[in-house]
Amino acid sequence: MLMKSTQSFILFCFIIIASSIFGLALRYIQVDNKISMTVIWILLFLTVITKVEKVYLEDFSDPKIQQYMMSPFALELIVLTKNLMIYLNLVIFFLITSPIIFLTLSIDFDIFWQINILAALSLLSLVFISSITASIANSKSNRLAITSVVTLPLFIPILIFSIGSMDMDLGNINSYLFFLAYFLLNLAFSPLLTSFALKKLSM
């Protein structure tokens, strides 16, 4: 209810346009699935960073965070729900827009579901990691907009594992297991650190 769906829609319009531009630039080159994957994943990174940054700037700004802290619910719990809502929003929009992205980048539709599952799994960790960096880099007293600089290096394992899983048989369960394990690790750290940072930095 509180997530602004139009805003996510605009972000995915960005993905579609950007992937079309890539497709256009690469039109005479034999593009294999791995290059297309890289394009999709990098666009996904930018989308997640923008989305999470925006939601955190709006929903955890000075006057709102005060109300959250006055709530009997722990801030960690609020952060967790918020992250999951952002996640659901992003996953649904990815699922809706991915056919168009597949067309523009001329990816085989055979791997449609594999890529969607991989995206859904990696988005979990992406959202939870960027929530930490959004909360530290995004507060009012911060003078520089550095969220992406701080966040992108932390995304590299996800990029590597999603592209790397293309090398293996996509049915291999191990790469999916990595994503789950990585998500569990982030789940343990992220709400704790995020709410800690929000409490200390946003006021």
Next chain:
Amino acid sequence: MLNVSHLSFARGNKLVLKDINLSIGNSEVLVIKGSNGIGKSTFLSCMAGFLEPLEGRVEYFSKSIDPTISAKNFIFVGEENFAYEDLSILDNIYYWLSLNSVTPNQKSIHKSIEYLFGRIDMNKKFHQLSYGQKRKMRMLLLLLIDKPVWILDDPFNGLDKETISKLIKIISMKKALDGIIIMATHMTPHIKDIKVFELS
């Protein structure tokens, strides 16, 4: 009973609050005065437990305040609006109530909206409201959630005369009901025996 003893607070290398001692009992109203930028909001944030003081302590019934105590006992109404722009008045209220785990009571919600706004479409989006109406919205928190301590940052700013007198009435009623009210404001409201604390 709220006790502030030897409270100091620093931002960077700057000492914003220095050695403040205060005590507020039940059914008392404390008005904090001082020129702009003197640290009124900072002081209220310290009282509410949002900011950690450099030295000294804030005690509620001789217990140092922590997130559980402040969440249970305090209502904080800050200077800025905290409503969601894209939600309607009613949805915002439902959201605040669920955030405070209060079960919404249709009758009291309608009554309080009517008391403050008169006749208004409750499904109006927040961003469609006028400046004054947006300021009024925050006061609904005071009417709908029942906690003993109110901390109000500049509550009269941007309100018309009529609403100010309504708000003063609400505050006086809370005072009569054993409440503790702390507010930072420039004006002196017409409430019987208030305490004034000048920040300098």
Next chain:
Amino acid sequence: MIVLNPKNISDFLDRYKKILLFLFLGLLVVSLGMIVFIENDYYQGVSFKIMFIHVPAAWLSLMFFGIMGTASIIGLVFKSPTSFTIARSISPIGLLMSLTVLFTGSIWGYLTWGAFWVWDARLTSMLILTFIYLGHFLVLNSFEHFQKSDFAAAILAVIGLVNLPIVKFSVNWWTTLHQGASVFKVGGPSLSGIYLSTLMISFFCVLTLCVYWIANIFITIIEKRRYERMKLFNE
């Protein structure tokens, strides 16, 4: 809670930092002498001597990140400004060391492999470490008040500390997936005798220099804050 009084540490460092400088100069003379007179590598010629700055810098950049992360955790748990200040003083030197690794490494790589950069596992993880150092350094300098930037940077250091092993693991996993064992083994043939001792001495040489720098930064920060506080009290 203050674990250790920053003023005391600062005074202590101020008193003894000269020793560090002399130690550094002594080690520098010894290690330079050893590096000059050591036999050239059979395959790589003179260029392998870059190793004596490259490898210590690599060790130090990892070590400093570990210390910085630990100091940040201590700072967060015990709210100790001293630990935060230690992390703050290490950050630029760690960044400098990791940049040194990349720079010397690419020169060495060009001379021996013929390419300034390859996406080898070690190179990739060092690059990511540099990025994290860079982010940490930027966060340290992006807030209005130093308490907030200390806190934010500490949280970033903690995530970095948790993430680095995963980065390392994932990069290794990927490269082994691609090309079997790593083709380019840094360090060349296994080190023995005179090489190892030269390496150790140059390591301690760089270490003393870094500690000297870190001590200087620490002292400067403490002095600056004390000066600002005094100025405020006099106003």
